[in-house]
Amino acid sequence: MKKTLGQLFLIAVVLWGCAKGINPNDTAKVEAAFSKYEDSEGKTIFREKCAKCHGYRIPETKTAGQWPGIIDRMARKAKLTDDQKSAVLAFVTKHAKAS
Numbered sequence: 001m002k003k004t005l006g007q008l009f010l011i012a013v014v015l016w017g018c019a020k021g022i023n024p025n026d027t028a029k030v031e032a033a034f035s036k037y038e039d040s041e042g043k044t045i046f047r048e049k050c051a052k053c054h055g056y057r058i059p060e061t062k063t064a065g066q067w068p069g070i071i072d073r074m075a076r077k078a079k080l081t082d083d084q085k086s087a088v089l090a091f092v093t094k095h096a097k098a099s
């Protein structure tokens, strides 16, 4: 019983870690995550602006249908200009999860 609870706790911690996104201070993990996207303006802005309050919520964590509403909210928080917002939206929807 004790062991099972321990395992559940571990799973919960791991899931919580994922939900918060990639820790920007974990350079190796950040590099690994971003190396699979080709360079673009949106990628650069995302890397600069989108892990100030939470970890990186990489494009594959949401669908192309979910991203526009989220970027609307987050662009305000990250104080993006309209151009930066469009670039980030293009980047995340391009690599969004399929469904």
Ligand code: HEC
Binding pocket: 046, 049, 050, 051, 052, 053, 054, 057, 062, 070, 071, 073, 074, 075, 077, 078, 079, 080, 088
């Ligand atoms: C000023 C702080 C701040 C910045 C900067 C910021 N966020 Fe957020 N983000 C939050 C907070 C707070 C939440 C949780 C509340 C919410 O969902 O609105 C959140 C939630 C999210 C979520 C989860 C939303 C959901 O519905 O599951 C995603 C994805 C996200 N942010 C992406 C981004 C992206 C992309 C950027 C860069 C453009 C960004 N954030 C910049 C504060 C920030």
